Amino acid sequence: MAKPILMLAEQVRGQLSDISFEMLGLGRRLADALGAPLSALVLGSEGAPLAARLGLADKALTAEDPRLNMAPPGTMADALRQVIEKEQAGLVLIGATNVCMGVGSILSARTGLPFVNNVRQAQAEEGAVRLTSQMYGGKILADVRLGGACGIAGIYPGAFPADAGRSDKAPPVEAAGVTVTAPKETFERYIEPETGDVDITKEKVLVAVGRGIQTQDNVGMAEELAAALGGAVCASRPVIDQGWLPLSRQVGKSGMNVKPRLYLALGISGAPEHWEGMQGSQCIIAVNTDAKAPIFDGAHYGIVGDALEFIPLLTDRLKARRG
Amino acid sequence: MNIFVLLRLAPDTVEELEIGGDGKSLDADILRFKPNDPDEHAVEEAVLLKEKHGGTVTVAALETPEVDDILYTALAKGADRAVKLTGDLGAAQSEAAARLLAGFLKAGGPALAPDTLILLRSQSIDDLEGEVGPYLAEALGLPYACVVTQVAPAGGAVKVTREFSGGLRGEFTLPLPAVLGIQSAEKPPRYVPIAKVRAAMKTARIETVDAGAVEQPARVGVERMYKPEAAGRAVMIEGAPEEVADKVVELLSKNSVI
Ligand SMILES: Cc1cc2nc3c(=O)[nH]c(=O)nc-3n(C[C@H](O)[C@H](O)[C@H](O)COP(=O)(O)OP(=O)(O)OC[C@H]3O[C@@H](n4cnc5c(N)ncnc54)[C@H](O)[C@@H]3O)c2cc1C
Ligand SMILES: Nc1ncnc2c1ncn2[C@@H]1O[C@H](COP(=O)(O)O)[C@@H](O)[C@H]1O
Numbered sequence: 155m156a157k158p159i160l161m162l163a164e165q166v167r168g169q170l171s172d173i174s175f176e177m178l179g180l181g182r183r184l185a186d187a188l189g190a191p192l193s194a195l196v197l198g199s200e201g202a203p204l205a206a207r208l209g210l211a212d213k214a215l216t217a218e219d220p221r222l223n224m225a226p227p228g229t230m231a232d233a234l235r236q237v238i239e240k241e242q243a244g245l246v247l248i249g250a251t252n253v254c255m256g257v258g259s260i261l262s263a264r265t266g267l268p269f270v271n272n273v274r275q276a277q278a279e280e281g282a283v284r285l286t287s288q289m290y291g292g293k294i295l296a297d298v299r300l301g302g303a304c305g306i307a308g309i310y311p312g313a314f315p316a317d318a319g320r321s322d323k324a325p326p327v328e329a330a331g332v333t334v335t336a337p338k339e340t341f342e343r344y345i346e347p348e349t350g351d352v353d354i355t356k357e358k359v360l361v362a363v364g365r366g367i368q369t370q371d372n373v374g375m376a377e378e379l380a381a382a383l384g385g386a387v388c389a390s391r392p393v394i395d396q397g398w399l400p401l402s403r404q405v406g407k408s409g410m411n412v413k414p415r416l417y418l419a420l421g422i423s424g425a426p427e428h429w430e431g432m433q434g435s436q437c438i439i440a441v442n443t444d445a446k447a448p449i450f451d452g453a454h455y456g457i458v459g460d461a462l463e464f465i466p467l468l469t470d471r472l473k474a475r476r477g
Numbered sequence: 478m479n480i481f482v483l484l485r486l487a488p489d490t491v492e493e494l495e496i497g498g499d500g501k502s503l504d505a506d507i508l509r510f511k512p513n514d515p516d517e518h519a520v521e522e523a524v525l526l527k528e529k530h531g532g533t534v535t536v537a538a539l540e541t542p543e544v545d546d547i548l549y550t551a552l553a554k555g556a557d558r559a560v561k562l563t564g565d566l567g568a569a570q571s572e573a574a575a576r577l578l579a580g581f582l583k584a585g586g587p588a589l590a591p592d593t594l595i596l597l598r599s600q601s602i603d604d605l606e607g608e609v610g611p612y613l614a615e616a617l618g619l620p621y622a623c624v625v626t627q628v629a630p631a632g633g634a635v636k637v638t639r640e641f642s643g644g645l646r647g648e649f650t651l652p653l654p655a656v657l658g659i660q661s662a663e664k665p666p667r668y669v670p671i672a673k674v675r676a677a678m679k680t681a682r683i684e685t686v687d688a689g690a691v692e693q694p695a696r697v698g699v700e701r702m703y704k705p706e707a708a709g710r711a712v713m714i715e716g717a718p719e720e721v722a723d724k725v726v727e728l729l730s731k732n733s734v735i
Contacts, residue, residue: 166641224647227611228621252624253641259611263572268696271607290602291490297701298605305697338620340650347644359734383735392514396665401644408624408640416734437732439725440711444491456711457721467722472735
C-alpha cells in the first residue's frame, strides 16, 4: 500500500476556500488509484466544523490553536511536518495560493521532500505520481515524476474541479496533536478590501485593460467604452501597480474573482494569475497584438490587433446605435 | 537600515519560447531575458525605504549574461552598492540559488546586522518551486513574509501588508532582520533615463564575489517540457479594424449584451 496522502485545507476567516475542495477531489482520485488513505488537515481555531465538511477524506485532522489562524508559512510548515511524521504521509497537497505561498518551499527545506509548485495535472502511475507544473507564465508545462508518490505538490487554483471534492458525508475528525511554536511573524489584523465606487464582481459587462493600454489617458478611452456598454472598467495588475486604477478594480489571484456576461480583455496577455480571476466569465473577447498570447487559448473570441485602435471604433459604433 | 535586494533576469515570456533538444528545458539560444516586474518593485521599495529611513541599499545577483545591466540600472535608481556572485553556478534553481545568496549574506559573519532587511520577488516563473524567498529565509533562519505590498520598519521590527485574495489583505509584524517577498512597491517603479544608467556604468563599480560551486539539491527533475495544447482556442474575428468592430457589435447584439 502506498503511503498516506495528506492535504492542507485552506481557510480564510472560518470559510474553506475553493482550493480545499479542488485538492480534496484530486486527493481522493490519487488515493483511490494508489490504494492509499487520504487525510485532510485543518489549521486554526474552530477547525472542527470545517473539518466536518471534508467528507471525501478518510479522516480529518485539526490543530485548534489561534496562532495557526493566518499563520505565516514557517508555522504552517512546522505543523505539517509534525503531521507528516505522525501519519507517515508520502504525498502532500498544498494550495498554490497567496495564503499558502511559501509553505511548500519551507516544508521541502525542512523535510528534504521534493517540492513541485503550480501543478495543473496529476496522475497516479505504478506507485508513483506524475505531476504537470505550469511554468513561464503558463506558456510551458513540465512533467515531473514523484517516485514512491512522495513529495509536496502546490496545486494551482482552478486547475481541478471543486465539485469533485464536495460531499455530504462527514469524515472522522481527530486532533492532530500538533505542538505549535510561537511564530516569529505575528499576524496583526485583516485589511478589508477597498470598497471602491464600483463593485466589479457585480457588473455584467467588464472592459478589462492590461499593460497593452500603455498610458493612463488610454484608460479614459476604455472608461468611455465601458460606459457605452453599460459596464465598468477593471484591470490586470500592472495597470493597478501604475496607480491608473484603484485596487478595487484588480482582477486575478490577489484581486477580484469576476464572472460577468462579457469580459472584454484589452492588451492582457492572459497570465495564470490574471486568468484565475476571470475564467468564470460567460463570454471572453480578447484583443491583443500578439497572436500567440495565452489569453487566446482560453477566450471565446479573439482579435489580433491594436486595442488602442479597436476601442474608439467600437465605442463610436455603440454610441451610434444608441443614437 | 541595511537593505539588500536580490535580483535576477527573467525569461521574457512575450517572446517565443522553444523546447531545447533534450526535451526537458527551454532552448537557451533563443531565450531573451529582461528585468522582471517584481524585481523592479523590490528595488523601488528598497530605494523608498532608504529615502525615508536612511541607510544603504546593496543589490546583488548571481552571474548570468547581461545581469550587469540590471545592477547598473539599480545603481542609477539609488542603490549604493552592486555585487555580482560569480562561480560555477550552473542552472541554480530556487533552493540552490537561495543557498548561494545565503552564503553571500552571511559572509560578514553568521549574524546579520539587526537592522537588515532582505527584499526579493515573491515568485519566479522559471523553475519547479518558483520561490527563492522562503528557501533563503530558511537558510538564514530568518522570519519571512511574501506577496508584500507595504513595508514600514519601526524599532527593530517591520510591519508589512500581505495580499491574500479577493482584495483581502493582512498586516504582519516581523522582527528584524527579515526576508520579504515583494509583490508591489508603495509607488510605481521610478523610471531612469538611459543616460543616467550610462553614467552609473562610468562611475560605479560592480563588486564581484566568488560564490563557490552550486550545491544543487536536485530532489526531482523535469522529465519532459512541452507547450500546452490549447483546449479551446478562441474563434478569431478577422478583417480590417472597422470590419472587426462591426462584427463585435453584431456578436454583442446577438448575445443580447447590447
Ligand atoms: C503572487 C502573484 C499574484 C498575482 N496576482 C495578480 C492579479 O491578481 N491580477 C493580475 O492581473 N495579475 C496578477 N499577477 C501578475 C501576473 O503574473 C501578470 O504579470 C499580469 O497579469 C500581467 O498583466 P498584463 O497581461 O496586463 O501584462 P503583460 O503580461 O505584459 O501583457 C500585456 C499584453 O498586451 C499586449 N499588447 C501590447 N500592446 C498592445 C496593444 N496596443 N493592443 C493590444 N494588445 C497589446 C501584449 O502583446 C501582451 O500580451 C500576480 C503575480 C503573482 C506572482
Ligand atoms: N493563463 C491562461 N490563459 C488563457 N487560457 C488559459 C490559461 N490557463 C488556462 N487556460 C485555458 O482555460 C481553459 C480551462 O482551463 P482549466 O483551468 O485547466 O480548466 C483551457 O482552455 C485552458 O487552455
